[in-house]
Amino acid sequence: MNDLAWIEAALTGARPQAVAALLRYFRDLDTAEEAFQDASLRALKTWPVKGPPRDPAAWLILVGRNAAVDAARRRRRHEPLPPDELLSDLEDTEAALAERLDSDDYRDDILRLLFICCHPELPATQQIALALRIVSGLTVAQIARAFLVGESAMEQRITRAKARVAAATVPFEAPGAPERAERVAAVAAMIYLVFNEGYSATGDTNDMRRQLCGEAIRLARLLLRLFPAEPEIMGLAALMLLQHARSAARLDAEGQLVLLDAQDRALWNRTEIGEGLALLDKALRHARPGPYQVQAAIAALHARAAHPQDTDWAEIDFLYATLEAMQPSPVVTLNRAVAVAKLRGPAAALELIAPLAERLAGYFHFHGVRGALLLQLDRGEEAREAFNRAIALANSPAEAAHIRAHLDRLDVGMAQGDASLG
Amino acid sequence: MLYAVLCYHREDVVGAWSKAEDDAVMAKLAVVQDRLAKAGRLGPVARLMPTTAATTLRKDSDPPLVLDGPFAETKEQLLGFYVIECASLEAALETVRELARANPGGAYEVRPIAVFHPSHLPDRAGVAPE
Structure with a gap:
C-alpha cells in the first residue's frame, strides 16, 4: 500500500x-x-x-x-490563514487531547452522529444517504451512483436531509440509559437498511451499490466496539456477515439471481461465515434473544449446511415461528412458508400463506413464492397467473428474469403435455 | 531463539482497507513468509478476527468474570502474530523490518518465547464453533 x-x-x-x-x-x-x-x-x-x-x-x-x-x-x-508551519508541532496538544477523549465521551459522540442520521422524521432513503455521506464519508457522486440517481438529485436529497436534521433538536448532553438504548436500536435499523440497499443490488446495478454491504458491516463493527456487550448488535453484525458471505454465489455470470438451493457453496466466504458464527455464539451466551439474533441464527443454519439437503428446516421453521412471535409480519410468515414447504410439503405452505393474500397483494415475493408452490402442486394455470403478477411487481430486471425462467419452464412443460396428447 | 512477533495496528484503519488493498498487503506479507518458511524459520502465523469477536475472561475475581470485547481498550489492537526462529534480536528485527515494509503502519512487538508447544491442530481457521 x-x-x-x-x-x-x-x-x-x-x-x-x-x-x-x-x-x-x-x-x-x-x-x-x-x-x-x-x-x-x-x-x-x-x-x-x-x-x-x-x-x-x-x-x-x-x-x-x-x-x-x-x-x-x-x-x-x-485575516489571512496562518501558515502550515505554525500548525506544525501538535504532538503535545495531541497527547493531551487524546487523554481527554476518553472512551465514554466519544462513544456518545459517535452514537449521536449516527443517531442524527436516522432521525425518525427522515424517510429511509434520506437516512441512508446522510449516513453514507456524514459517517462513511462517501462522496455525493459515489452515493448517487449507488442509488442510480443523478449527482444533483442526490446533492438535493442530502441537503434536504441536513436541513430537516438541523430543524429537529437532538440533545447534546450525554443520553440517559433509556435514550441510549433507543438510539442504539434506531442506528442498528439504519445500518441494516444500508446493508439491504447494497444486498438488493444485482447484475443490472453497479459495484458502488454492492459496496454498501461492506460499509454497513463496517458501521456495525463500529457500533459493536462502542457497545461490546449488546447481543442484538452482535446479532446484526452476524446476520449481515452470514448473508454477505453468500454474495459470490448469489449471482451467476449474467448477473441473474441464484436461489439458495442452487448456489455453489464452495463460493461462500468462509472467513465471513466464521466471524458471523463467532459473533452469534457470543450473542447467544447472553440469553437475551431478539429479532437480529433469530435472523442470524436462521442464516447460520444455512451457512452450516454443506449441501442444501443437510439444511435443518425444522429448526428454521421453529426460528421463523419465534420471529413471528417477536415481530408479527406477513413477510416473516411468507419466509416461514418456504421452510414449511420443505418440511410438510407445498400444500401446507400454501395454506399458511393463504391469509396473507390481501396484505401482500402488492409484494413481488409473495406471488413468486405462491407461484413456485402451485407449480410443485402441478397447478400450472394458477402458477402462471401468480408468476405474471410477480413479474408486474418485480423491483429489478434480475427479479423479473428469474420469474420469467419459471414461466418458460411452464411453457415447455405445457408444450410437452400437448405433444403427448397428439 | 524463538520469537513471537505480535502485530498491533489501529483496527479502524485496517477495517477501512478495501478488499483489494487488504489482498495486496497479504500478498506482500506472503512473500516474506515464504522466504522464512523455506529457510525453516517460520512457526505458526495467525491473523485474528476483529476485536468485536473477542471475549475476555477476567480471572482476578472468583468466579472469573466473562466480558465481551478485547482485554484492553487500546487505540492499537493485537490483530495477529507470528512465531519465527532467529539467531539474535538483531536478526529478529531485520525480519520484522521486512514485514513492516510489506505492511506499514501500527507496530510489531518482538518478544522471545519462553515455552513453546508445537501445534497439533489442523488448519481450522474460521470454522464454525459447534
Whole structure:
C-alpha cells in the first residue's frame, strides 16, 4: 500500500470519531464536516512529510477545530490563514487531547452522529444517504451512483436531509440509559437498511451499490466496539456477515439471481461465515434473544449446511415461528412458508400463506413464492397467473428474469403435455 | 531463539482497507513468509478476527468474570502474530523490518518465547464453533 492509500484508510477510519467530536464542539453538521475536510486536506500535505500521527483521530479533531475557528474569525476580520508551519508541532496538544477523549465521551459522540442520521422524521432513503455521506464519508457522486440517481438529485436529497436534521433538536448532553438504548436500536435499523440497499443490488446495478454491504458491516463493527456487550448488535453484525458471505454465489455470470438451493457453496466466504458464527455464539451466551439474533441464527443454519439437503428446516421453521412471535409480519410468515414447504410439503405452505393474500397483494415475493408452490402442486394455470403478477411487481430486471425462467419452464412443460396428447 | 512477533495496528484503519488493498498487503506479507518458511524459520502465523469477536475472561475475581470485547481498550489492537526462529534480536528485527515494509503502519512487538508447544491442530481457521 502506498502512502496515499494508507492516509486515505487512516482518514476513513478516523472519520466517525473526528466528525462526531467536531459536531459536539460546533453543534452544526455543515461546520463539523467542513472542519473535517480542512483537517483532511492538511493531513494529506503534512503526513507524507512528517509521518502519520500516533492518533489520527485526535490530530484531525484538533486541526479541524482550529481550522473552523480560524475560518469563523477570517469571515469576521478577513485575516489571512496562518501558515502550515505554525500548525506544525501538535504532538503535545495531541497527547493531551487524546487523554481527554476518553472512551465514554466519544462513544456518545459517535452514537449521536449516527443517531442524527436516522432521525425518525427522515424517510429511509434520506437516512441512508446522510449516513453514507456524514459517517462513511462517501462522496455525493459515489452515493448517487449507488442509488442510480443523478449527482444533483442526490446533492438535493442530502441537503434536504441536513436541513430537516438541523430543524429537529437532538440533545447534546450525554443520553440517559433509556435514550441510549433507543438510539442504539434506531442506528442498528439504519445500518441494516444500508446493508439491504447494497444486498438488493444485482447484475443490472453497479459495484458502488454492492459496496454498501461492506460499509454497513463496517458501521456495525463500529457500533459493536462502542457497545461490546449488546447481543442484538452482535446479532446484526452476524446476520449481515452470514448473508454477505453468500454474495459470490448469489449471482451467476449474467448477473441473474441464484436461489439458495442452487448456489455453489464452495463460493461462500468462509472467513465471513466464521466471524458471523463467532459473533452469534457470543450473542447467544447472553440469553437475551431478539429479532437480529433469530435472523442470524436462521442464516447460520444455512451457512452450516454443506449441501442444501443437510439444511435443518425444522429448526428454521421453529426460528421463523419465534420471529413471528417477536415481530408479527406477513413477510416473516411468507419466509416461514418456504421452510414449511420443505418440511410438510407445498400444500401446507400454501395454506399458511393463504391469509396473507390481501396484505401482500402488492409484494413481488409473495406471488413468486405462491407461484413456485402451485407449480410443485402441478397447478400450472394458477402458477402462471401468480408468476405474471410477480413479474408486474418485480423491483429489478434480475427479479423479473428469474420469474420469467419459471414461466418458460411452464411453457415447455405445457408444450410437452400437448405433444403427448397428439 | 524463538520469537513471537505480535502485530498491533489501529483496527479502524485496517477495517477501512478495501478488499483489494487488504489482498495486496497479504500478498506482500506472503512473500516474506515464504522466504522464512523455506529457510525453516517460520512457526505458526495467525491473523485474528476483529476485536468485536473477542471475549475476555477476567480471572482476578472468583468466579472469573466473562466480558465481551478485547482485554484492553487500546487505540492499537493485537490483530495477529507470528512465531519465527532467529539467531539474535538483531536478526529478529531485520525480519520484522521486512514485514513492516510489506505492511506499514501500527507496530510489531518482538518478544522471545519462553515455552513453546508445537501445534497439533489442523488448519481450522474460521470454522464454525459447534
